[in-house]
Amino acid sequence: xxxxxxxxxxxxxxxxxxxxxxxxxxxxxxxxxxxxxxxxxxxxxxxxxxxxxxxxxxxxxxxxxxxxxxxxxxxxxxxxxxxxxxxxxxxxxxxxxxxxxxxxxxxxxxxxxxxxxxxxxxxxxxxxxxxxxxxxxxxxxxxxxxxxxxxxxxxxxxxxxxxxxxxxxxxxxxxxxxxxxxxxxxxxxxxxxxxxxxxxxxxxxxxxxxxx
Ligand code: 5GP
Numbered sequence: 474x475x476x477x478x479x480x481x482x483x484x485x486x487x488x489x490x491x492x493x494x495x496x497x498x499x500x501x502x503x504x505x506x507x508x509x510x511x512x513x514x515x516x517x518x519x520x521x522x523x524x525x526x527x528x529x530x531x532x533x534x535x536x537x538x539x540x541x542x543x544x545x546x547x548x549x550x551x552x553x554x555x556x557x558x559x560x561x562x563x564x565x566x567x568x569x570x571x572x573x574x575x576x577x578x579x580x581x582x583x584x585x586x587x588x589x590x591x592x593x594x595x596x597x598x599x600x601x602x603x604x605x606x607x608x609x610x611x612x613x614x615x616x617x618x619x620x621x622x623x624x625x626x627x628x629x630x631x632x633x634x635x636x637x638x639x640x641x642x643x644x645x646x647x648x649x650x651x652x653x654x655x656x657x658x659x660x661x662x663x664x665x666x667x668x669x670x671x672x673x674x675x676x677x678x679x680x681x682x683x684x685x
Contacts, residue, residue, distance in 0.1 A: 486601045492642060508555075592630050
């Protein structure tokens with residue numbers, strides 16, 4: 474069975490990072506795409522785990538080689554999804570999640586229209602603002618930029634198949650698990666096997682179906 478490509482976006486302060494972390498704890502087989510970035514690491518962030526932290530020249534060289542599935546400039550820094558791990562996971566039947574911004578999601582949608590696009594939002598505007606301020610790892614200038622960008626991000630909601638309100642993390646995660654379950658039951662994934670003639674080799678083999 475081909476893996477599901479999940480794309481998670483949402484405005485800064487929506488709590489995507491936390492939702493993603495808890496989701497991965499609950500679904501240990503879910504692959505996670507580690508992005509490359511030119512942003513400096515925040516305290517506690519590890520290279521190769523949270524991001525691949527690159528110099529701008531390194532990032533641009535990889536971009537030139539076509540190493541990124543998508544890329545975008547966010548708050549003055551470059552971010553990109555390494556192409557190969559995503560392609561390998563999907564071909565190997567592993568589900569994989571990308572936590573990327575809306576510009577990147579639009580590029581992914583062109584290549585993978587079958588991807589599952591999920592937009593995470595906080596319960597209210599006020600909560601959104603408080604979460605961005607509370608994060609505290611950023612300077613006031615960075616916070617102001619992020620608040621400005623949030624409005625723009627919210628306009629991109631139409632690109633997504635689902636919106637998940639992140640009020641209580643556990644319930645946001647439960648909704649995403651439900652989305653994954655439903656997506657795996659889509660008719661399109663079953664047609665190739667179940668609509669082949671009875672005499673076909675694959676149907677007669679007794680092997681469990683390969684649901685594409
Ligand atoms: P942060 O610097 O706070 O970790 O991330 C800033 C923004 O960049 C977030 O909206 C995050 O989802 C987005 N981002 C992280 N990695 C990627 C990526 O590989 N591609 C794109 N397009 N956006 C990314």
